């Protein structure tokens with residue numbers, strides 16, 4: 001036989017009661033034998049217990065309760081009228097009316113005496129379950145034999161009103177007798193209520209109806225206890241905080257206890273104990289989605305590859321830290337401390353003590369914090385005076401996050417994964433506790449970081465789910481636009497094959513900015529940005545990015561502007577990774593370059609800039625691998641301007657220089673300002689970045705640039721003027737071209753780093769030169785190193801253009817996700 005318990009929302013309205021009846025009809029049909037009819041335990045209609053308590057308290061203050069009582073009566077009557085055949089309504093309404101009359105007398109008594117004792121309070125609230133259960137049993141009796149049971153007749157307790165303790169042996173005996181007497185009927189039992197020896201009504205405290213169900217289940221050796229509620233079972237985390245939280249199919253009793261202790265309020269752990277002793281499975285099911293399998297809590301689960309079952313949390317706690325030499329080696333100290341707190345009824349949520357025994361830290365609810373400090377100061381007054389105890393410090397606005405699961409027992413790496421996820425997201429851990437049972441690791445963190453932390457930890461442990469990267473993007477020009485297009489086209493693949501989802505949460509260009517924590521649509525980002533009411537404001541953009549405090553955050557700089565660079569360090573220090581194709585950051589002062597590297601390292605985040613040199617070509621990465629594996633760069637020779645490479649590969653025959661530059665710009669090879677390319681500035685930046693990554697502390701002025709332009713072009717004040725000078729100087733460029741052609745050579749603008757000396761010069765090379773054979777916007781780089789000495793390591797390919805650059809930014813982004 002089964003015990004089915006339905007909570008307040010499941011009995012809260014005529015609609016939900018119909019759903020409940022459908023479930024029970026099926027259950028009754030499935031158990032035709034008179035020996036295994038189900039037992040149904042019901043709560044009060046949602047909100048009714050609180051209303052009853054409020055009415056009783058109001059009455060005790062001398063206030064009128066009549067309107068609330070009338071409303072309560074009406075709510076029950078309406079259910080009867082809509083769900084019971086008209087000819088059956090009168091007897092049910094009469095029985096309900098008797099209940100409401102008794103309740104009225106009782107409240108009137110409270111009003112007259114202006115006194116509310118715990119005993120009377122229990123009696124008042126018992127009418128919630130009595131009315132709902134009576135009413136539903138009458139409705140159910142239309143479909144199958146059903147009988148109403150007032151649990152106070154069989155559940156026997158002590159007289160601790162409000163939280164009575166059950167006399168298990170006696171109660172189980174009475175329950176078995178009752179079940180035998182009603183073998184062929186479905187019992188409808190009031191949850192939550194019981195009675196003492198004198199027959200006075202008591203209640204079972206928090207989670208009382210679940211407890212009633214568990215006691216009935218244990219007494220009758222039920223095959224299963226089903227707790228029907230309004231959610232899909234127990235979940236991996238609080239679904240209001242973690243959108244990706246999912247329902248767990250199975251949990252052990254221990255795991256369920258650990259998970260429910262913090263957070264997951266689906267079931268109140270102590271209520272499971274009777275089922276636990278008898279190894280009866282408890283299924284958590286959803287009345288509003290009855291076909292969903294829900295969660296089964298049982299003695300032993302199927303083996304699972306996952307290290308944890310879920311993450312629970314408490315979003316508001318304080319800690320007290322008691323510190324002093326007086327505690328070292330003193331065995332009675334913590335005993336005195338925690339007995340004191342127990343005496344004062346201060347609930348201690350978590351305790352940690354350093355092995356030096358110099359301090360004890362424990363967590364309490366915010367409401368208990370100040371009182372805890374006060375009573376400790378009183379109790380340990382002498383120790384404080386003698387300085388054996390130095391401080392009792394309070395820290396507020398904290399939260400607890402706990403990962404839970406029996407599998408973590410004897411599995412190395414669980415705490416490593418937890419702390420890696422927290423560290424990478426800049427979440428500071430204030431205290432840690434792990435029971436030696438190894439079912440739970442709890443950390444105390446700042447309350448403002450809780451949502452970010454739970455999401456990051458959820459992503460880290462449930463790797464079968466998609467990991468979400470939250471990206472904030474600056475720049476919607478040539479590269480930015482192309483990157484969005486690529487992201488959009490590749491999103492499904494990434495999700496399916498790599499389990500990565502990139503959510504663009506913020507976008508800004510120089511005009512506007514837009515935010516959407518749920519992700520800006522990659523198909524409509526232009527519209528969303530255009531329609532945004534927010535004018536671009538970089539400090540506000542950065543502030544908003546920090547304030548959102550999202551997990552796995554990346555800042556992408558696709559601008560050519562010096563302005564964002566000012567914020568890089570702040571961004572990295574906020575534990576947000578950076579991906580940038582903007583070369584201005586790394587080619588500023590050497591000190592600044594070092595600062596970015598150090599900040600990224602210290603804060604455990606990434607600073608990726610592959611596209612700073614050779615666009616998407618793997619140049620930065622290659623150099624990094626060489627350096628990391630202990631090689632030493634002796635010499636670099638390279639062509640690193642895609643624009644100039646394109647110019648010399650196309651400035652042939654009849655072509656004129658001016659038009660060829662225009663074409664390079666149209667093809668998206670040039671910088672937003674093409675003077676940066678032709679004057680060698682862009683190339684210089686790349687040489688500088690390479691030199692620095694190769695271990696040389698160069699400044700921009702150390703790179704010797706042999707200009708390929710006549711003075712007039714160098715002096716041009718605007719881009720238009722510059723193009724004009726290119727026309728004016730046509731003869732100069734034509735001569736350059738002809739002289740190379742005359743010698744069967746080609747023009748190449750070549751950078752060199754030799755023993756720490758960096759230079760760029762215009763050269764004419766013949767076909768014997770390794771850089772002779774280049775086409776399009778090709779870059780080429782040759783590394784001569786201690787290990788690649790006789791034959792250098794060469795990387796070659798298109799080194800400019802929106803597609804290859806955006807692809808490089810994209811690849812960096814995915815590298816952040818997988819780090």
Ligand SMILES: NC(=O)c1ccc[n+]([C@@H]2O[C@H](COP(=O)([O-])OP(=O)(O)OC[C@H]3O[C@@H](n4cnc5c(N)ncnc54)[C@H](O)[C@@H]3O)[C@@H](O)[C@H]2O)c1
Nearest residue numbers: 475476477478479509510559560561563582672800801805
């Ligand atoms: N074109 C290439 O082949 C290539 C290769 C490697 C690297 N890059 C780098 O890519 C970057 C972008 O180049 P692009 O051609 O896309 O430039 P672009 O001029 O087309 O776009 C730049 C974007 O940045 C925005 N922007 C500028 N300042 C800003 C600020 N302060 N705040 C917010 N937004 C700002 C602009 O509004 C614009 O949307 C440059 O740093 C360039 O060096 C380009």
Ligand SMILES: N[C@@H](CCO)C(=O)O
Nearest residue numbers: 641642643670671800
């Ligand atoms: N303008 C740059 C883009 C690649 O960094 C070039 O021409 O090389």
Ligand code: NA
Nearest residue numbers: 610613615617
């Ligand atoms: Na590159």
